Amino acid sequence: MKFDKKHRPQTLADVVYADAAVEQTLNDYAHNQRDKHLLLHGPRGTGKSVSAQLVLNQRMAILGQTGLTDIWNAKAYQAAHNTFEPVLTQWNWQLSMGANSGCSVFDEIDQFTLPMQHKLRAFIDRFEMGMVIATTNNLHLVDGPLKDRFRPLFVEYPSVQQWVPRVVAVLGAEGIPVTPTQALGLLQGFEGSGRTLDDWIEDYVLRLKRMMAQLTTLPSMPVQSSPQITSNAGEQ
Numbered sequence: 001m002k003f004d005k006k007h008r009p010q011t012l013a014d015v016v017y018a019d020a021a022v023e024q025t026l027n028d029y030a031h032n033q034r035d036k037h038l039l040l041h042g043p044r045g046t047g048k049s050v051s052a053q054l055v056l057n058q059r060m061a062i063l064g065q066t067g068l069t070d071i072w073n074a075k076a077y078q079a080a081h082n083t084f085e086p087v088l089t090q091w092n093w094q095l096s097m098g099a100n101s102g103c104s105v106f107d108e109i110d111q112f113t114l115p116m117q118h119k120l121r122a123f124i125d126r127f128e129m130g131m132v133i134a135t136t137n138n139l140h141l142v143d144g145p146l147k148d149r150f151r152p153l154f155v156e157y158p159s160v161q162q163w164v165p166r167v168v169a170v171l172g173a174e175g176i177p178v179t180p181t182q183a184l185g186l187l188q189g190f191e192g193s194g195r196t197l198d199d200w201i202e203d204y205v206l207r208l209k210r211m212m213a214q215l216t217t218l219p220s221m222p223v224q225s226s227p228q229i230t231s232n233a234g235e236q
Ligand SMILES: Nc1ncnc2c1ncn2[C@@H]1O[C@H](COP(=O)(O)OP(=O)(O)OP(=O)(O)O)[C@@H](O)[C@H]1O
Pocket: 004, 007, 008, 009, 014, 015, 016, 017, 042, 043, 044, 045, 046, 047, 048, 049, 050, 051, 135, 136, 137, 158, 166, 193, 194, 195, 198
């Protein structure tokens, strides 16, 4: 299994947020305490798509069903549909299975053409039994009146310090226990997205495993210290 898929956050608590207010708002949505349409925007690799999926999963947890929490990529959706009937169908299924209200996710909503964005606006004005969670990293491409119907939530990059628990958790799951202080040391100079972080951790795990394999096959070699995650900020 791909490294990033293996360590994909399973709950909102696994996602690292720069801003505690953003985390609180997402938890409110996950627990059905907010119902206004939600628009997650911000730079690439900050956890917008994974957060949208996890909020949807949590809102539908009561259903214990698969298939009612599938999310749509806007471009792929528009290639297959020119109305929002499938959303209505998803909401109706969710409601009939016991959900409080319907919920659908559109990833990269800016990839809808302007006429399709107008249709979405008309759709959400007409049907009130569900909400839409959308993501984008091109907020300026979302039509103003459509944007206005959503609560915007800016998801930005966490600091190096904030990434520490994720590094500890992922390395621990790979059988490499490190303390938060050690994790912070490994992250010195790190800058980048959550995806870049996953790549960095994978590189570290592979280097460490190779080094351990060499040590066991060549017992007379001198022991070296653990490799550091080195900075290659800017490479993404
Ligand atoms: N804040 C985060 N906390 C934990 N993991 C993260 C975070 N951001 C990204 N990741 C990791 O990177 C992967 C990709 O994240 P995701 O697709 O949610 O980013 P995105 O913000 O939607 O990016 P894009 O703007 O490019 O669509 C996640 O599955 C996860 O493994």
